[in-house]
Amino acid sequence: MNTQLRRKGKDYLEQAKQQIGPCLTVSLECDGGGKNSQVHRDRLRRAMNRMAKRSDGSAEIRRLFAELKTLIDTREMWSGEYSGVCIHISDGVTRFLKLPYPPVEKADLDDSFCLRPAADAIAALGDWLALNISLKSPRLYKFDGERARLLGEVDLPQSVYAFSEDGAVDSGQRAHVRRARGVDTPHLVGHGMKANKNQRELNEPVFMREVSHAIGELPESKELPMVVIGDTRVVSSFLDTYHHRGGEVFTVRNAESHPDAEAVASICRKVAWDNQQKRKSEVLRQIEEMRQRDGVFSNNVREVFEAAKQGRVSAAVVSCDEEIWCRMGKDEKPRSAQADEENAFEALDRIYLETMLKDGSAVVLPEDKIPGGKSVAAVFRW
Structure with a gap:
């Protein structure tokens, strides 16, 4: 089961864990996305003002709210299609995530970020x-999780018809590519060919090999998953030629012809999201399969927290709509605590964070959807 967190999502969580001092988390439902951005920004501004009144008013806290105000006032950031946002701000860190789902709403100022509202979006982050x-x-484009950039430095052939100087292939010729020294454009040379194929059919295998070769020379092709967009027949023809060393390949065969960068980004976001949801289902299935095994499954918060810290949680699901506060006792075991106690921490968020950073898989769901009917369910590695 391939459920490992992508590098970009892991970077997000590692940066969140390293924060020391006040951390501001705001998550907001945004019905209608960018079309109603003024409504969302007004709601967030009111929430910010309420939080500011309850805060201690220190210079450090004022800087966080000043950064939040800048985000609220930057209208262009709120454009596009989304159903929610999650904002994380601390000293030197500002993260603004548009969510394709409505999150549990929060407005918290604490010693660490609350990550669960953004958990699904973080898991889908990646190039x-x-x-x-x-x-x-x-x-060929590179998608960074938000935008798609045309990779102009990759030399793809202009057309299937670009492989002969006169734009046609003589009958009786078989096409293959010969690169003359110092010449970038491949030309066709004769090799014996039957006359029952037209120009496109003759050139297409060479064209596909040239596209495959150009992509294969790109360093990112060894590291990143790829989305292939196009007509069903052309996509299939390309994949018959190309082996992607970066692992996963996803195909989209019903997109509009010649999508621009914005349309490509939208396609990539949907593919990344659908793939993340598939991984989420795999985690839940693994937990359900292991529920009856003694010593492997647990829904005890303290036990799961300790295992997560030790890197022993293979898979976990935690509640998005509950909070369980703990503190570490003298025996270094988690004990129940009130949210306002010194050194108190929210255990469900910590379970999620520790599991993900130690190469486990964690997902977030409403409590009534969690196997076993409690706030957490986990499968241990040993």
Whole structure:
């Protein structure tokens, strides 16, 4: 089961764990996304003002609220399609995540970030390659989780018809590519060919090999998953030629012809989200399968927390709509605590964070959806 957190999501969580001092978390439902951005920004401004009145008013806290105000006032950041946002701000860190789902709403100022409202979005974060494969003007993009950038430095052939100087292949010729020294554009040379194929059919295998070769030379092709976008037949023809060393390849065969960078980004976001939801289902299935095994399954918060700290949690699901506060006792065991006690921490968020950073898999759900009917369920490695 491939449920490992992508590098970008892991970076997000590692940065969150390293924060010391006041950490501001705000999550907000945003019905209508960017179309109603003024409504969302007004709601957030009111929440900020209420929090500011309850805070101690220190210079450090005022800087956090000043940064939040800047986010609220930057109208262009609130454009696009989304159903919620999650904002994390601390000294030197500002994160603004648009969510494709409505989160549990929070407005917290604490010693650490609350990560569960953004858990699904964090798990979907990652860089991707995106190839719009067509017989004319193929384009390769890099998607960074938000935007798609055309990789102009990758030399893809312009067209399936670009492999002969006169734009046609003589009958009786078999196409193959020969690169003359100092010449970038491949030219066709004769090799014996039957006359029952047209120009496109003759050139297409060479065209696909050239596209595959250009992508294969890119360092990112060894590291990143790829989305291949195009007509069903052309996508299949390309994949018959190409082996992606970066692992996962996803295909989108019903997109509009020649999508622009914004459309490619939208496609990549949906593919990343659908893939994350599939991984989430796999985690839940693993937990359900292990529920009846003694010593492997647990829904005890303290026990799961200790195991997560030790890197022993293989898979966990935690509640998004509950809070369980603990503190570490003299015996270094977690004990129940009130939220306002000194050194208190929210245990469910810590379970999620520790599990993900120690190469386990953790997902967040409403409590009534968690196997066993409690606030946490986990499967141990040993």
